[in-house]
Amino acid sequence: xxxxxxxxxxxxxxxxxxxxxxxxxxxxxxxxxxxxxxxxxxxxxxxxxxxxxxxxxxxxxxxxxxxxxxxxxxxxxxxxxxxxxxxxxxxxxxxxxxxxxxxxxxxxxxxxxxxxxxxxxxxxxxxxxxxxxxxxxxxxxxxxxxxxxxxxxxxxxxxx
Amino acid sequence: xxxxxxxxxxxxxxxxxxxxxxxxxxxxxxxxxxxxxxxxxxxxxxxxxxxxxxxxxxxxxxxxxxxxxxxxxxxxxxxxxxxxxxxxxxxxxxxxxxxxxxxxxxxxxxxxxxxxxxxxxxxxxxxxxxxxxxxxxxxxxxxxxxxxxxxxxxxxxxxxxxxxxxxxxxxxxx
Numbered sequence: 611x612x613x614x615x616x617x618x619x620x621x622x623x624x625x626x627x628x629x630x631x632x633x634x635x636x637x638x639x640x641x642x643x644x645x646x647x648x649x650x651x652x653x654x655x656x657x658x659x660x661x662x663x664x665x666x667x668x669x670x671x672x673x674x675x676x677x678x679x680x681x682x683x684x685x686x687x688x689x690x691x692x693x694x695x696x697x698x699x700x701x702x703x704x705x706x707x708x709x710x711x712x713x714x715x716x717x718x719x720x721x722x723x724x725x726x727x728x729x730x731x732x733x734x735x736x737x738x739x740x741x742x743x744x745x746x747x748x749x750x751x752x753x754x755x756x757x758x759x760x761x762x763x764x765x766x767x768x769x770x
Numbered sequence: 771x772x773x774x775x776x777x778x779x780x781x782x783x784x785x786x787x788x789x790x791x792x793x794x795x796x797x798x799x800x801x802x803x804x805x806x807x808x809x810x811x812x813x814x815x816x817x818x819x820x821x822x823x824x825x826x827x828x829x830x831x832x833x834x835x836x837x838x839x840x841x842x843x844x845x846x847x848x849x850x851x852x853x854x855x856x857x858x859x860x861x862x863x864x865x866x867x868x869x870x871x872x873x874x875x876x877x878x879x880x881x882x883x884x885x886x887x888x889x890x891x892x893x894x895x896x897x898x899x900x901x902x903x904x905x906x907x908x909x910x911x912x913x914x915x916x917x918x919x920x921x922x923x924x925x926x927x928x929x930x931x932x933x934x935x936x937x938x939x940x941x942x943x944x
Contacts, residue, residue, distance in 0.1 A: 611816055614861055618820040625827055632830045640826035643869055644818070651865075653778060655814070656785050659807035663799060696813060696863070697898040705905035714910055721902070722914060725892040731864050738872050738941060746929065751889060754921045761917040762910065 650733040657730045658694055665693050667703055674712050674720060679768075686716045687755060690723030691748075694730045715763030722755035814865070821866040825873050838878035845880065850923050853883050857890035858899075867891035875940050881933060885926035893918055 626633045670689055676682040695703075704717045727748050728735065735744045763769035789807075792800020841849050860866060870891075871884045879887075894915055903911045 614817075614820050618823055621827060622823060625831065633827075636826035636830040637823065638826070639829050640822040643825060644822045647869065649775075649778060652782060654865075655807060655810060656782065658810050659803045662806040662810070663803045697895075697901055701898075701902050701905040708906065714906070717906065718910065718914060721906075722893065722918065725863065726889060726918075728864050731868075734865065735868060738868050740941065743929075743933065743938065746932075747885065747888070750925045750929065751892075754889075754918055754925060757921060758914055758917045762913050765909070765913050 647734060647737060650737045653733045654731060657733070661693050661730060662695075665689060670703070670720075671707055671710070671712075674707055674716055675710060679713070679715070679763075682712075682716045683719050683756075683759060686720040687723045687727075687752065687759070690720045690755070691727040691752060692729050693724065694728065695724065697725075700724055713763065713768045714766040715759050715768050718762040719755060719759035722758050723752060726751040726755055817862040817866060821862055822869070825869055828870075829873055829877075832877065834877050837874060841874065841879035841883045843880055845883065849880075849883055850886055853879075853887045854890045854894065854919065857887050858894050858896045860891050860895060861897070863895075864888065864892055872940065880930065881938075882923075882926040882930035885929050886923055889922040889926070890919070893922070 622633065625636065670693075673685040673689060674682055676685060700721055704721055708714070708717060729748070732744060732748075735747075739747065760769065789800055789804045791797070792804065840852060857867070860870065867888050871888050874887065875881075875884050899911055899915070
């Protein structure tokens with residue numbers, strides 16, 4: 611995180627030395643772009659807080675360790691699609707679940723949908739792509755995640 | 771749109787009234803929701819300023835011809851490799867990737883590149899993948915990348931074909 615800030619500051623400084631006007635214009639663009647997306651962003655934040663409340667770690671853990679493989683695969687991809695969490699929360703959680711005996715396949719479905727499918731980010735994505743393309747993109751991503759999970763299951767010998 | 775906005779404002783208003791009442795009465799679920807909201811906002815506040823400033827600098831400094839040449843209509847395999855590598859360095863996931871994608875689009879990148887970029891930014895960010903490996907093992911990450919990336923590129927090309935026939939354009943900048 612600090613690296614990102616240092617890097618951004620550094621680039622900003624170089625830009626400022628090269629051309630003041632352009633740099634101020636860049637900052638203005640940054641502000642306008644943020645203002646444009648802020649309402650959709652607020653709505654998303656509210657969804658996030660509610661979904662995180664509805665799906666705490668214990669619930670995710672319980673659903674993912676279901677005895678039926680097909681059912682846990684389905685639930686994992688569903689929960690992964692609905693919730694949103696940064697990688698530094700998702701992977702430690704997956705590591706714990708792995709140690710508890712949850713299969714690689716199910717965790718792959720969970721983490722991949724978590725990253726690729728965003729039901730919660732729908733309000734934001736819609737602003738850029740429109741409703742139809744957002745839905746199409748997410749459905750395609752969902753199927754890619756399922757294929758990835760199945761491939762993981764085959765390679766780790768969990769499926770057959 | 772007008773009506774839509776009003777619904778949004780009412781929704782946001784009710785939400786905050788709910789949180790306030792929860793705090794006044796000590797209603798636990800409401801407090802928990804507020805806590806999640808707060809932790810996610812702090813996480814976002816850390817990422818977003820950098821992201822938007824970099825997007826602003828990108829808009830100002832990068833010439834349209836450059837993007838059109840490397841990521842535009844003529845681009846082939848190379849364009850996809852470039853955009854995947856670029857996506858690998860981005861932090862923040864979809865929320866940052868979307869405005870970046872939008873800037874790329876306005877500079878002349880083709881749609882299949884845009885879609886590849888968004889998915890790649892979700893699945894193959896380098897710092898996150900290293901983190902993933904440390905918890906799930908190298909094999910897990912490699913399988914995921916090798917299986918997903920070709921599918922991502924293929925589905926992006928498909929989506930572009932489908933949308934080009936229908937004359938799709940991303941939302942105009944206002």
